[in-house]
Amino acid sequence: METIIEVRDLAKIFHSRGRKIVAVEHVSFDVRKGEIFGMIGPNGAGKSTTFSMLTTLIKPTSGSIKVAGFDVNKEDDKIRPIIGIVPQKLSLYSDLTARENLEFMGKLYNVPTNLMDERIDYYLKLVGLENHADRFTGGFSGGMKQRLSVICAVLHEPQIIFWDEPSTGLDPQTRQAIWKLAKKFNGEGKTLIFTTHYMEEADNLCDRVAVMNLGKMVALDTPANLKEISGSSNLEEVFMHLTGEEVRD
């Protein structure tokens, strides 16, 4: 299978109030074109920081990343148009309507003007927001915001979708809808990378799962292999085994 993302010896160190925080270190992995790749790990493991580097939002301290063959340090302008990002902290304009948010994102990502309305209507319907198109998003529920955020991210038909914690804090119905959506996008040939701390989600959705702990990638395999290797019947056990029982705040 073709490689679409190549990460080598990645590190990110933050300096905050005189303290050095090693958020990510010695991380190397490949993502294959067309797969659903999951990153799991406790709070503070470095998942979002890794995402920010892969999506050109922040620069690595060291190491290299190639996305679709483009170097994040030198060719970030070539990467941005082919990826879609749904951040952990959703960034919608609360005093704009759903449609206005979509139009703004569409313009930022150069969606052709003659396709804009049609595409917006298609995606609003896809996530069941067609009757809320002209409401301010400030009044939306968490699930509605999550659904709107993902269609904001795919309006320009990216090859790769980065989705940071798609279903945290959402009800089971919305979670199921999100899984269906992820599978639909993947069925269209898009590569999906998402983070989660729901083992069930990783197990159901992912072709391969990377486990992160304290800034490092401690395992990477199919859910089935991860379970087999550690002799566990479920991914939660594998996860606890790899990341320990200490609670992270």
Ligand SMILES: Nc1ncnc2c1ncn2[C@@H]1O[C@H](COP(=O)(O)OP(=O)(O)O)[C@@H](O)[C@H]1O
């Ligand atoms: N901008 C930042 N400045 C300082 N520390 C940060 C910053 N972003 C993340 N961190 C720290 O890096 C570590 C990894 O965070 P993060 O990548 O958000 O983890 P996760 O997404 O797995 O919960 C944490 O200790 C976090 O506090």
Ligand SMILES: [Mg+2]
């Ligand atoms: Mg995070």
